[in-house]
Amino acid sequence: MIFTFLVMQLLFNTHYSEHPPFPFSFTSMIVAALIAISLNVAFALLRKKTTDIEKMSRIMKESVEFRKQMMAAVKKQDKALIAELKKKQAYVNKMNLEVQQQQMRPMFIYMIPSFMLWILVFPQIFGGVVALSPIHPEIPWITCNAENVKNDIKLNSDGKTHKGPCRIPGQLYLWGWFLIVNFAFNGIISKLTKTALPSIT
Secondary structure (H helix, E strand, O other): OHHHHHHHHHHOOOOOOOOOOOOOOHHHHHHHHHHHHHHHHHHHHHHHHHOOHHHHHHHHHHHHHHHHHHHHHHHHOOHHHHHHHHHHHHHHHHHHHHHHHHHHHHHHHHHHHHHHHHHHHHHHHHOOEEEEOOOOOOOOOOEOOHHHHHHHOOEOOOOOOEOOOOOOOOEEEHHHHHHHHHHHHHHHHHHHOOOOOOOOO
């Protein structure tokens, strides 16, 4: 999902409505957060349906254990163990490739409808910004800074629309708010849907 947000922000120049049904307000922030959580749940259920979570978890655990053994063997200069582990390297690489392929499967299915929502629906419902950060951090592509506000309040050549959505420093872009909510709830949703995978470190 995060990959989808990045592609949308970097590759598509989406037209945001200046008078959306949910303009910049507390309500728009809550509604956008609920939609972001719902999409996260939908993606988790899709991943559960299209991948073998148990098999992926087992392979990832084996891969982590293999790396630990290899690092320990190299550190100890145990040539016999290194040679033995190298024989297993091809199998581990094959299993890791299978994990990557399974992880990509739900992403490809999810990507097209997600793009359509981001291009045609969300910008018209929420506009360009949906929340305000209380600490006003300057995070590129996530929050509006003073320079963004200065440029965005200028009018386009039609004399009616503005060049961008930022009006107050610290405002959160629509996609940035979705990304923050995704980070905040991804772990909880993964546990509830039993789609959490072990750490690879």
